Amino acid sequence: MICLLKTEKFSQFSRRIAIRVPKKFGNAVERNRAKRLLRETFRLEKESLVLGVDLIISVQGIYCQANLQLDKVRDEFISLCKKAQIWRLG
16 A cells, blocks of 8 residues: 655656655565555656656555556556645546
């Protein structure tokens, strides 16, 4: 599970992301994979976000290596952005 901790307006034209994965999440390989998947999701979807938003995302809950799939992370990221009203499309 990912959690959107904070959204903040920084500038008119940029979108930035900060990712927090606690050590309780698993070993370094699992933490790095979670961060890589979130960065890739942000890269693919950043054009769909409103301009000038800074996101702080925290990975929470228990994920096993099998649950860390790009499609699942992407769907959860999109639903969080829609809830936070920073999604421009659909």
